[in-house]
Every structure is written in C-alpha cells, then in structure tokens.
Amino acid sequence: xxxxxxxxxxxxxxxxxxxxxxxxxxxxxxxxxxxxxxxxxxxxxxxxxxxxxxxxxxxxxxxxxxxxxxxxxxxxxxxxxxxxxxxxxxxxxxxxxxxxxxxxxxxxxxxxxxxxxxxxxxxxxxxxxxxxxxxxxxxxxxxxxxxxxxxxxxxxxxxxxxxxxxxxxxxxxxxxxxxxxxxxxxxxxxxxxxxxxxxxxxxxxxxxxxxxxxxxxxxxxxxxxxxxxxxxxxxxxxxxxxxxxxxxxxxxxxxxxxxxxxxxxxxxxxxxxxxxxxxxxxxxxxxxxxxxxxxxxxxxxxxxxxxxxxxxxxxxxxxxxxxxxxxxxxxxxxxxxxxxxxxxxxxxxxxxxxxxxxxxxxxxxxxxxxxxxxxxxxxxxxxxxxxxxxxxxxxxxxxxxxxxxxxxxx
Numbered sequence: 001x002x003x004x005x006x007x008x009x010x011x012x013x014x015x016x017x018x019x020x021x022x023x024x025x026x027x028x029x030x031x032x033x034x035x036x037x038x039x040x041x042x043x044x045x046x047x048x049x050x051x052x053x054x055x056x057x058x059x060x061x062x063x064x065x066x067x068x069x070x071x072x073x074x075x076x077x078x079x080x081x082x083x084x085x086x087x088x089x090x091x092x093x094x095x096x097x098x099x100x101x102x103x104x105x106x107x108x109x110x111x112x113x114x115x116x117x118x119x120x121x122x123x124x125x126x127x128x129x130x131x132x133x134x135x136x137x138x139x140x141x142x143x144x145x146x147x148x149x150x151x152x153x154x155x156x157x158x159x160x161x162x163x164x165x166x167x168x169x170x171x172x173x174x175x176x177x178x179x180x181x182x183x184x185x186x187x188x189x190x191x192x193x194x195x196x197x198x199x200x201x202x203x204x205x206x207x208x209x210x211x212x213x214x215x216x217x218x219x220x221x222x223x224x225x226x227x228x229x230x231x232x233x234x235x236x237x238x239x240x241x242x243x244x245x246x247x248x249x250x251x252x253x254x255x256x257x258x259x260x261x262x263x264x265x266x267x268x269x270x271x272x273x274x275x276x277x278x279x280x281x282x283x284x285x286x287x288x289x290x291x292x293x294x295x296x297x298x299x300x301x302x303x304x305x306x307x308x309x310x311x312x313x314x315x316x317x318x319x320x321x322x323x324x325x326x327x328x329x330x331x332x333x334x335x336x337x338x339x340x341x342x343x344x345x346x347x348x349x350x351x352x353x354x355x356x357x358x359x360x361x362x363x364x365x366x367x368x369x370x371x372x373x374x375x376x377x378x379x380x381x382x383x384x385x386x387x388x389x390x391x392x393x394x395x396x397x398x399x400x401x402x403x404x405x406x407x408x409x410x
Contacts, residue, residue: 045083045085045086045087045088046087046088046344046345047087047088047089047090048084048087048088048089048090048116048117048337048345049090049092049113049114049115049116050075050089050090050091050092050115050116050117050118050119050330050333051091051092051093051094051106051107051110051111051113051115051117051118051119052067052068052071052091052092052093052094052118052119052120053094053096053103053106053107053110053118053119053120053122053128054067054068054093054094054095054096054120054121054122055095055096055097055098055103055122055123055124056068056093056095056096056097057095057097057098058096058097058098058099059098060098060122060123060124060246061097061098062247063246063247063270063322064121064122064123064322065322066317066320066322066323066326067121067322067323067325067326067329068093068326069310069313069314069317069320069323069326070310070314070317070320070322070323070324070325070326070327070328070330071091071093071119071326071327071329071330072091072093072313072314073306073309073310073312073313073314073323073327074309074326074327074330074331075089075090075091075330076309076312076313077305077308077309077312077313078334084334084337084338085337085338085340085341085345087337087345092110092113092115094106094109094110096122096124098123098124099124100124100127101127103122103124103125103127103128104127104128104131107128107131107132108131110137111132111135111137115137116137116138116345116346116347116350117137117138117139117140117333117347117350118132118137118138118139118140119139119140119141119326119329119330119333120139120140120141121141121142121144121325121326121329122141123144123145123190123192123193125141125143125144125145125147125148126145126146126147126191126192129145129147129148129153129156130147132155132156133152133153133155133156135347136155136347136348136351137155137347138155138157138333138336138347138350138351138354139155139156139157140157140158140329140330140332140333141156141157141158141329142158142159142160142292142325142328142329143156143158143160143162143163143164144163144164144192144196145164145191145192146164146195148162148164149162149164149165149375149376150375150376151372151375151376153375154351154355154372154375155351156375157332157333157336157354157371157374158374159292159293159328159329159331159332159366159369159374160292160374160379161369161373161374161377161378161379161380162374162375162376162377162378162379163196163378163379164195164196164199165199165376165378166199166200166202166203166378166409167203167378167408167409167410168203168378168379168380168408169203169207169378169406169407169408169409170290170379170380170381170382170404170405170406170408171242171267171269171290171382172200172203172204172207172209172242173207173406174290174382174384174396174404174406175240175265175267175288176207176208176209178265179239180239180240180265181208181209181210181239182209182210182212182236182237182238182239182240183201183204183209183210183211183212183238183239183240183241183242184211184212184213184214184215184232184233184236184238184240184241184242184264185197185198185200185201185204185211185213185214185215185216185241185242185243186214186215186216186218186229186233186241186242186243186244186245186252187215187216187218187243187244187245188217188218188219188220188244188245188246189216189217189218189219190246193244193245193246194216194217194244196244197214197216197242197243197244198216200242201214201242203409204242206409212236212237212238213232213233213235213236213238215229215232218245220245220246220247220248220251226248226251226252226255227255227258227259229252229255230252230255230256230258230259230261231259233256233261233264234256234259234260234261234264238264239263239264239265240264240265240266240267240288241256241264241265241266241267242267243266243267243268244268244269244270245271247270247271248271249266249268249270249271249287250266250268250271250276250280250284250287252266253266253280253283253284253286253287253387254280254283254284257282257283257284257285258283262283262285262286263286264286265286265287265288265386266286266287266288267288267289267290268287268288268289268290269289269290269291269292269382270321271289271321272289272291272320272321272385273319273320273321274296274318274319274320274392275319276387277387277390277391277392278390281390282390284387284390285387285388285389285390286386286387286388287386287387288384288385288386288395289321289384289385289386290382290383290384291321291382291383291384291385291402292366292367292379292382293324293325293328293365293366293367293383294364294365294366294367294383294402294403295383295385295392295394295402296319296324297385297392297394297399297402298364298365298383298399298400298402299399300363300364300365301363301364302331302361302362302363302364302365302366303363303364303365305363306324306327306365309327310323310327328362328365328366331362331365331366332354332357332360332362332369333350333354334362335354335357335360335362336350336351336353336354336357337350337353339353339354339356339357340353354371355371355372356371357369357370357371358370367379367380367381367382367383367403367405368381377408378408378409379408380405380406380407380408381403381404381405381406382396382403382404382405383396383397383402383403383404384396384402384404
C-alpha cells in the first residue's frame with residue numbers, strides 16, 4: 001500500500017529507491033586536517049520474512065485474492081530498489097481457503113516459521129486475533145472486523161482506523177451534503193459486513209438522515225434475489241444506499257438502473273476497478289466509491305510508485321482497489337521498519353516503532369495516519385470518486401489533496 005516524505009537521519013530516499021546509508025562518519029579537525037574520529041555501522045541487513053494470510057480461494061476468494069498481487073508487487077519493487085532499509089523481503093503466502101480453522105492453522109505456521117510480521121485482510125480475522133495478539137507479532141491489514149481494534153490491540157495496525165465503532169462520519173456527511181437524506185442499508189449475512197452496516201444504520205439517523213429500508217441478509221450470489229432487493233430499495237424512496245456485499249456493490253447500482261431507479265446513489269468502500277464503467281456502461285452512472293486511500297488519479301509519489309510496480313509486475317491488477325489495499329498494508333509495515341533506522345527488526349521492535357508513526361501518508365497514498373490513536377479512533381478522511389457519463393470522476397477535495405474530512409463522533 002514512502003513516509004510523509006521519507007527523509008530520516010542516516011537514510012535518504014531518492015525517487016522510488018530506498019537507500020540505507022550504512023556508515024556515519026564523524027569528522028573532526030586535527031591540526032587543520034579532517035580525519036574520521038568514529039565509525040558506526042548499521043545493524044547487518046537481514047531478510048525480513050513476512051507472512052500473508054489470505055482467503056485466496058473458497059467463498060471469499062474472488063473478493064480477497066487480488067490483495068496478493070498488490071503485496072507481491074510491493075515486495076518485488078522493494079527488493080529491486082535496494083531493499084527495505086537494506087533488508088530484503090521474503091513473503092510467506094498462506095491460503096486460508098475461506099476456512100476459519102485454516103486461518104488459525106496458517107497463523108501458527110507463520111509464527112512458527114519465524115515470520116517477523118503478518119499481513120491480513122480477511123472476514124475471518126476474528127478467528128485468529130486472540131492467538132496473534134497473544135504472541136505479540138505485528139499484524140498489518142485493512143481491519144474490517146472488531147477484533148482488529150481496541151486500546152489493548154497494540155500489535156494490530158490498520159491504515160483505516162477503527163471502522164467498526166460506528167463513529168466515522170465522513171462518508172455519510174459527504175452524501176448528506178449532496179442532498180441525499182433517505183438511505184437504504186444493505187449487507188450480506190456475514191458477521192463482519194452485517195455488523196458494520198448495522199452500525200452505519202445507527203450513524204445515519206444520528207447525523208440527521210433517514211433509514212427507509214434495510215436488509216442485512218442479501219445473497220450476493222443470487223441474481224434474482226439482488227434484483228428483488230433493488231425493487232424494494234426503489235419502492236422505499238431511498239436516495240442513497242450504504243452497502244457491503246462482498247464485491248457485488250457495483251452490481252446493485254446496475255440492478256437499480258434496471259428497475260428504473262438509477263438516480264439512487266450506491267455508496268461502496270469495497271468494490272472498485274478502473275474498468276467498471278466499461279464493463280457495465282451507463283447503468284453504472286451515479287455509483288459512488290469512497291477510498292480510504294487516495295484514488296488512482298492522484299499524482300503523489302506513493303501512487304506513482306504503486307502504479308509503476310503494478311504495471312511492471314501485475315498490469316491486469318493495476319487499478320484494482322484490493323491490490324492497492326495489499327500494497328498499502330505493506331507500506332504501513334514499511335513505515336515501521338524505516339522508523340527503526342539502524343536498529344534490528346524484530347517483532348517487538350517493529351511493534352514499538354509502528355506505534356510511533358505520526359501523520360504518516362506513505363508518500364501521499366494515505367490520509368495522515370497516526371498510532372497508537374488509530375487503534376481506537378474512527379477514520380476521519382475519505383476520497384470520493386463517482387461514475388458520471390460512463391467515467392470515474394473525482395468528486396472530493398483537490399487533485400493534490402483528494403480527501404473530504406469530518407470529525408468522528410466522540
């Protein structure tokens with residue numbers, strides 16, 4: 001998923017290249033002649049073994065498998081540009097196959113193999129959270145379940161902030177500011193999605209909106225069922241839809257268009273591809289996507305680096321939001337490693353270092369991120385793009401700063 005701008009003592013970043021300055025030479029003047037008085041070497045570079053727990057196949061596979069290319073592209077890019085503070089990166093990719101028991105087994109395997117950190121974005125994270133917390137291994141991911149957050153979860157790092165506490169106001173306030181006050185709230189039956197959207201339903205009414213229809217048991221694999229839900233949304237008079245449907249969010253916008261309600265905005269944070277307007281045509285107009293990251297159109301150092309790496313290694317996944325999530329998870333880890341400077345990278349040291357990140361943006365690819373605050377605080381800033389006339393259009397902020405920010409509920 002580059003620091004605020006990665007300048008640190010004894011460490012220089014040039015373009016996309018991370019160069020570790022291995023020796024610090026102190027010069028003193030002796031009889032008018034400069035001579036070295038002390039030489040301090042960095043800790044010897046090592047290979048950082050990093051585990052990736054992912055539902056690459058099974059029920060959640062079609063949704064989460066694109067994270068893998070994003071993480072692999074990041075590792076390849078790092079390794080061909082001098083390493084991470086001089087350390088090579090080795091990935092240990094473990095497929096959970098959408099199984100709660102398998103993710104637990106894979107987590108034990110990663111820990112036993114000596115992985116220094118784990119990356120994970122998965123509906124099943126709560127199954128493995130107690131174990132990963134107990135061993136103190138740093139975990140980096142898009143925290144979509146409650147187990148990722150809490151004042152005591154100091155070894156879990158999500159670039160989003162706590163999306164599960166129902167206090168983030170940015171998305172709903174943005175939609176309300178556009179005159180959309182009547183909401184339908186839809187999710188699949190998974191505990192993660194249904195729990196999040198029930199919290200969103202409460203948030204909508206707290207902020208002055210009106211929930212006119214809700215359904216927390218939508219089957220995204222059943223086309224006829226989705227179409228009937230679209231009919232119900234139309235009949236409710238909803239103007240906007242808050243939604244989480246395991247990657248079928250854009251399909252709901254198309255279904256609404258099919259039943260004559262294409263003016264209703266479907267607002268999603270988890271179903272984006274650059275090519276969606278070409279896939280669905282005018283039926284996708286009004287589909288609103290909110291990014292926890294900067295959108296692909298932002299010309300920041302971090303986004304340029306991501307796009308260059310994806311174009312080189314995985315061009316077919318270049319504009320897939322899930323691949324970007326994989327990259328961003330890795331970039332938060334990179335921020336912790338770079339904070340360590342010349343110190344050895346261990347599980348404990350990496351946890352401690354990541355908890356000192358302040359206003360970290362990964363070179364402009366993230367809204368400012370700080371730990372330990374993000375363990376408990378809701379996200380404040382989002383970037384929005386909408387399909388208009390068959391094209392993605394940025395509808396928040398500026399090209400340089402695409403984020404719309406709103407203070408979370410206290």
